[in-house]
Amino acid sequence: MVEQLQQMLEDFKTGIEKVQSLPDMAQFKAEYLGKKGRLKGLMAGMRDLSPEERSSFGAKANEAKQFMEKLIQEQSTRIELEEINSRLDKEWQDISWTDRLKDKGQQAAGLHPLSSVMRGLEDIFLSMGFDILDGPHIEDEYHNFEALNIPANHPARDMQDTFWFQDKKHLLRTHTSNIQIRGMEQHKPPFKFVGPGKVFRSEALDASHEAAFHQLEGMMVGKDISVSHMIHFLRTLLSEIFQKEIKVRLRPGFFPFVEPGFELDYECLLCGGTGCSVCKQVGWVEALGCGMVHPNVLKAGNIDPREWNGFAFGLGVDRLTMMRYHIDDVRHIHSGDLLFSQQFKAY
Structure with missing residues (x-):
């Protein structure tokens, strides 16, 4: 009977390689391990063996059963994966295939213009060696105001109409400057990073103002950095953004978290400086606020302002x-x- 068991195992190993589907595997399993299968038939003959032979053959039969069950499981898993992959290959469609979309009468897909500009900005900053950081939309009072040199009694808080939560300690962030504070808490100088994202203010809606809009704020901290470095960097940045030289002007500005502070404007590209609703008829558009990081802000980020700026x-x-x-x-x-x-199939 031992020889019959060995022959059954050889037949099993040869036969399982030919099984190519799960239904066939179920039938194959029944042939060898079913109630009327070959293994059951061999074990039925154990009643004619002596007690010693019965014990030895029973152990070998159990080993054979475990071997066959393991191999059946492995082969079934392989077949199942092959069937899934085959089905996915047949059903997969390239949704970016514009010809397929046009055949269905649909327009070609594309990024929203805002997403396209945001990705372009991130690519520019990455090419300049900046890190891209993220921060929470729901912010605490400390990171949105106090750490940015805007204490509770500071008049600058009156300049921002803020969406406060009921606890009066949390708010929808009014700027992405909160990312700068969190970035300083997590990085040691020198560093340079930007934090893009959505911000929220209780604004009166018009052609150039929304209650929820997007900002990108950044900072560069090192040693012996000057206003001249900042101006050169911002001119280079705007040239990269618009892919051409544009007219800019720098004027004094007040921001509690920088000293000195500036506002950089560029000539309105919609009206060419003649005046329109976007530039409020002045011919210039406010591009960004900037300045040298205030020592109090550096201290809030655990950075020594006597050593770094x-x-x-x-x-x-x-x-x-x-x-x-x-x-x-x-x-x-x-x-x-x-x-x-x-109108904007921007990629």
């Missing part, structure tokens, strides 16, 4: 998108209007 900047991504695509009203960007979005 740097500059910070923040720009409005929505307005850049308007300039890039000649959009005359920021409300169009967030309208969700497909007729508007389909």
